[in-house]
Amino acid sequence: MARDQPSDRDRDAAGRARNARPRDASGRPLPYGATGVPRDDDEDEELAPDEVFARAQELLDADRPFDAHDVLEGAWKAAPEDERLLWKGLAQLAVGLTHEQRGNARGAASLLRRGAGTAAEAPEAAARHGVDLTALAGWAAAREESGPDAPGLVLRRR
Known part of the structure; x- marks a missing residue:
């Protein structure tokens, strides 16, 4: 064309x-x-970090990781430079769950590993937002090993 x-x-x-x-x-x-x-039609709306965590967690809990990824990706693209790897890693974890939901175990495992590793590259941002990187890495490893039988993703502890 x-x-x-x-x-x-x-x-x-x-x-x-x-x-x-x-x-x-x-x-x-x-x-x-x-x-x-x-x-959601508000994908271009910039949300405050607490709103991003709440909305993404709500979507994950409703078994909608694809939509959670959209919310997390919006935060990643709007985040200050020192936080981008955290948001990118969390978005990758949601994509990993999307692949798992679609029956792509190999793609899921790859993205779960990548997401946890990417988030781990932003320890200051994770601490600032209450994300436990050790728990996140442990969850990703358990999910990779057990698939949907493992617990769901909890982005941060309150």
Whole structure:
């Protein structure tokens, strides 16, 4: 397609490409017209860290890691430089759970390891936000070994 030709891609009000197809709980696109899982329309809204943790945890607890990833990725992209690795690692953990939910054990294991390792590269940010990196690494290892039979992800202890 030539650059000056209009695109037939779904776009949001600002003209950015956005897939408007409904999605299942694992984030997989469904055919247009199908009934999917309701999506948050506030993905571009910047949330305070406490709001990010609360919303992402709520989604994880509802078995919606794909949506939790979206929330965590938004925090990662908006975070100050010294916090980006923490948010990136947490987002990768949510993607690992998404792969697990979709039946991709190998991809899940890889992303669980990567996410825990990435988050561990930001110990000051983790401490500032109450994230226990030792517990997170232990959870990721247990989840990798036991899969869905292991406990769910808890982003931080209160």
